[in-house]
Amino acid sequence: MAKKEKAPDDGTQPAKKGKLKLIIIVVLGLLLTVGASVGGTWFVMNKKVQQAETAKTESAAPVRLPAIYEKLTPSFVVNFNMNGRQRYMQIGVALMGRDQVKMDALKAHLPQVRNQLVMLFSGQNFDTLLTPVGKELLRQQATSSIQELAQKQVGQPTVEQVLFTNFVLQ
Structure with a gap:
């Protein structure tokens, strides 16, 4: 019976796996960076909106004058x-x-x-x-x-x- 012949080991297989891992790591890093940026921006903007609403509420509260x-x-x-x-x-x-x-x-x-x-x-x-x-x-x-x-x-x-x-x- 004939045995399957192995492909010549010229180093092309390990190089493909290494490049794929590097691409996945870079893509995940970019996604984490973009996600952190969006989350940070949302947090800061939401905090400013809440401060503005609080200021409006405080300034809109009627000041009761003395009788x-x-x-x-x-x-x-x-x-x-x-x-x-x-x-x-x-x-x-x-x-x-x-x-x-x-x-x-x-x-x-x-x-x-x-x-x-x-x-x-x-x-x-x-x-x-x-x-x-x-x-x-x-x-x-x-x-x-x-x-x-x-x-x-x-x-x-x-x-x-x-x-x-x-x-x-x-």
């Missing part, structure tokens, strides 16, 4: 006729806002503010005002009434709250 109080003097005195008896209510009022410029603009309209409050106070039920809930409802109604008036006259609600500094029923 400014404008006391309306003299106090409001309103009379009620209840079951043939004359009843009186005296209320001291202060307006609370946070923007001095807008509060000054509203001062020009104080006669309208006082009128609005007198009309609101005189239309109340005396028995309802005897309860704490009734007083709080009146305060909330006064706040919304003044905010509507300020919206018409100044262009913004301006007044955050109407506060009662004195409340006497007789």
Whole structure:
């Protein structure tokens, strides 16, 4: 039987294997370098985007200004006729806002503010005002009434709250 003949050993086979290994190592090195470059770039860019978003969030957060109080003097005195008896209510009022410029603009309209409050106070039920809930409802109604008036006259609600500094029923 004939034996297979071996190819002459002239060194061509080992040279092919060595070159193939070198090419694979170089290609893997290039892939790792490109991958590291892309990953590093993404990491740095993502960090900058997060810092920019954080800066936007911090700058967009509203800064709460200190409260400014404008006391309306003299106090409001309103009379009620209840079951043939004359009843009186005296209320001291202060307006609370946070923007001095807008509060000054509203001062020009104080006669309208006082009128609005007198009309609101005189239309109340005396028995309802005897309860704490009734007083709080009146305060909330006064706040919304003044905010509507300020919206018409100044262009913004301006007044955050109407506060009662004195409340006497007789």
